[in-house]
Amino acid sequence: xxxxxxxxxxxxxxxxxxxxxxxxxxxxxxxxxxxxxxxxxxxxxxxxxxxxxxxxxxxxxxxxxxxxxxxxxxxxxxxxxxxxxxxxxxxxxxxxxxxxxxxxxxxxxxxxxxxxxxxxxxxxxxxxxxxxxxxxxxxxxxxxxxxxxxxxxxxxxxxxxxxxxxxxxxxxxxxxxxxxxxxxxxxxxxxxxxxxxxxxxxxxxxxxxxxxxxxxxxxxxxxxxxxxxxxxxxxxxxxxxxxxxxxxxxxxxxxxxxxxxxxxxxxxxxxxxxxxxxxxxxxxxxxxxxxxxxxxxxxxxxxxxxxxxxxxxxxxxxxxxxxxxxxxxxxxxxxxxxxxxxxxxxxxxxxxxxxxxxxxxxxxxxxxxxxxxxxxxxxxxxxxxxxxxxxxxxxxxxxxxxxxxxxxxxxxxxxxxxxxxxxxxxxxxxxxxxxxxxxxxxxxxxxxxxxxxxxxxxxxxxxxxxxxxxxxxxxxxxxxxxxxxxxxxxxxxxxxxxxxxxxxxxxxxxxxxxxxxxxxxxxxxxxxxxxxxxxxxxxxxxxxxxxxxxxxxxxxxxxxxxxxxxxxxxxx
Ligand SMILES: Cc1cc2nc3c(=O)[nH]c(=O)nc-3n(C[C@H](O)[C@H](O)[C@H](O)COP(=O)(O)OP(=O)(O)OC[C@H]3O[C@@H](n4cnc5c(N)ncnc54)[C@H](O)[C@@H]3O)c2cc1C
Ligand SMILES: *[C@@H]1O[C@H](CO)[C@@H](O)[C@H](O)[C@H]1NC(C)=O
Ligand SMILES: *[C@@H]1O[C@H](CO)[C@@H](O)[C@H](O)[C@H]1NC(C)=O
Ligand SMILES: *[C@@H]1O[C@H](CO)[C@@H](O)[C@H](O)[C@H]1NC(C)=O
Ligand SMILES: *[C@@H]1O[C@H](CO)[C@@H](O)[C@H](O)[C@H]1NC(C)=O
Numbered sequence: 001x002x003x004x005x006x007x008x009x010x011x012x013x014x015x016x017x018x019x020x021x022x023x024x025x026x027x028x029x030x031x032x033x034x035x036x037x038x039x040x041x042x043x044x045x046x047x048x049x050x051x052x053x054x055x056x057x058x059x060x061x062x063x064x065x066x067x068x069x070x071x072x073x074x075x076x077x078x079x080x081x082x083x084x085x086x087x088x089x090x091x092x093x094x095x096x097x098x099x100x101x102x103x104x105x106x107x108x109x110x111x112x113x114x115x116x117x118x119x120x121x122x123x124x125x126x127x128x129x130x131x132x133x134x135x136x137x138x139x140x141x142x143x144x145x146x147x148x149x150x151x152x153x154x155x156x157x158x159x160x161x162x163x164x165x166x167x168x169x170x171x172x173x174x175x176x177x178x179x180x181x182x183x184x185x186x187x188x189x190x191x192x193x194x195x196x197x198x199x200x201x202x203x204x205x206x207x208x209x210x211x212x213x214x215x216x217x218x219x220x221x222x223x224x225x226x227x228x229x230x231x232x233x234x235x236x237x238x239x240x241x242x243x244x245x246x247x248x249x250x251x252x253x254x255x256x257x258x259x260x261x262x263x264x265x266x267x268x269x270x271x272x273x274x275x276x277x278x279x280x281x282x283x284x285x286x287x288x289x290x291x292x293x294x295x296x297x298x299x300x301x302x303x304x305x306x307x308x309x310x311x312x313x314x315x316x317x318x319x320x321x322x323x324x325x326x327x328x329x330x331x332x333x334x335x336x337x338x339x340x341x342x343x344x345x346x347x348x349x350x351x352x353x354x355x356x357x358x359x360x361x362x363x364x365x366x367x368x369x370x371x372x373x374x375x376x377x378x379x380x381x382x383x384x385x386x387x388x389x390x391x392x393x394x395x396x397x398x399x400x401x402x403x404x405x406x407x408x409x410x411x412x413x414x415x416x417x418x419x420x421x422x423x424x425x426x427x428x429x430x431x432x433x434x435x436x437x438x439x440x441x442x443x444x445x446x447x448x449x450x451x452x453x454x455x456x457x458x459x460x461x462x463x464x465x466x467x468x469x470x471x472x473x474x475x476x477x478x479x480x481x482x483x484x485x486x487x488x489x490x491x492x493x494x495x496x497x498x499x500x501x502x503x504x505x506x507x508x509x510x511x512x513x514x515x516x517x518x519x520x521x522x523x524x525x526x527x528x529x530x531x532x533x534x535x536x537x538x539x540x541x542x543x544x545x546x547x548x549x550x551x552x553x554x555x556x557x558x559x560x561x562x563x564x565x566x567x568x569x570x571x572x
Contacts, residue, residue: 080541156274172236175524209242232257255481317382350481451519484519
């Protein structure tokens, strides 16, 4: 009976009582082979132990479970994995880690394995995350693979020694995605940055996973025949395609071209045990089997390591202009936005900056152009040529006027377009500059991220703004056209807890409005509790089931997206 239950029963001393036995045999909980003892020897003893315990259990509880029933009740037949049914993962010891790294050095070369304090610090925290890693949450080694084969070899070794691995690339994620919650290895895939193919006729590119989105666009713009192509997704400066796939990143272009999910054709990835898989070949369209591409998008390095990708390339508009429209009230902005979409106007971007943000823009030396301190839409309108675009400009202008706009300004030249959009493009630096000078030299900024259905945008904004009045915190609002809102909240170190409370309430409010606690930044370590609030325990337990099916030893980016350890008491 236990031959199919390879990982077997809840282990250790906690298994010895009658209750836990009954619970355990009811659910047939696994004992993970993530013990410091590795390999078949341990597995053998685990099975032995399980058989023994089970026999003991039968004796103690004098339960005679018919074979058939017991099978039905065993864990592998359950559709979800609740946290309480798990044992804590057991990773390799310090000694195992050293042995593991020695083997990795032999296989990929000494120069690709680093542990200097500078490099360790660099990979501990990128500085963007409001909650900081605990002092012991540092990686021990950084490994820089150069190829899929390297990653596969590394994962085979890591799997043998049970060492946790955090995939790391551009390092621009915002929710503690890359924290080393367990002593282990960071796999920095940034050196895997080759552009392997650009298939102009298919409008796609084959890339190693560590290619930066800006580098790809620069490469395309410098090569004849490709200079009208680009990746439709733009996000944090410095982000790489693998990181963007792992967080389902969006950005300003997402209104038109969709998020990373709609811009990826297929993925080559290495699984936790070193197996190399490819989710598809290179077709745009497919109904062939499970959508493993979709499974890996947004998985935040918890299911596999992305090593190569096929991405779609978008054709740049033949002509594009920028309009900046200011409104008396933020509701007028959101109403206009909704009308643009309802009318089917294909805007390339529409970004909302509230009056506080515009005050900040006006304050900045970076921006030569001055605007009123009013809620504002920055709109990119593009198309085949000027004639077509002018038609859209007319429509956008008419809709804006019907929603009470104060000013409607649009660029007549490419330079003007750039100047007009400059304020939006540099919003982050403008805000940081303002915070430093006007709030406090140690003011920090908490960048939130939520999204709601478009029709709920206006009322959600109103509710959030009302709520924020309860706090003495400066904030500014930046929204994307796809009803994705960022509240950028300034806080001084003594206001951290207060800010955290506000951010939490904000996420709850968006969930009440049928929205999500993360529109594009992801969950990382920071939003696990909110994700559970949004989707419920069962949905999370289903995710956990998938995670454990693909990564049974819980080696890949442990503790991210949801809890994988019942002893993990952190409340975020
Ligand atoms: C100034 C600024 C602006 C931003 N603007 C936007 C924006 O407009 N839109 C947006 O969506 N985001 C934005 N972000 C957030 C960030 O840029 C994105 O989340 C981005 O997708 C992260 O990519 P990265 O390469 O930096 O990944 P990292 O931070 O290195 O990692 C992100 C996640 O991916 C995993 N990962 C990394 N490499 C791999 C791999 N090879 N295989 C599997 N998993 C891997 C990591 O474990 C982690 O969970 C912004 C960030 C900053 C700092
Ligand atoms: C990852 O490696 C690349 C290439 O060596 C480097 O540029 C980058 O800074 C590293 N990332 C971090 C967070 O250290
Ligand atoms: C699968 O998922 C990817 C990424 O989310 C998406 O682009 C694609 O449309 C989905 N469907 C198929 C059939 O591949
Ligand atoms: C990715 O983002 C898009 C749009 O933001 C969303 O529709 C899609 O469901 C997301 N996909 C995943 C796998 O999270
Ligand atoms: C913009 O800032 C300047 C000073 O930098 C100030 O004189 C002007 O009144 C501001 N405009 C608005 C609309 O606040």
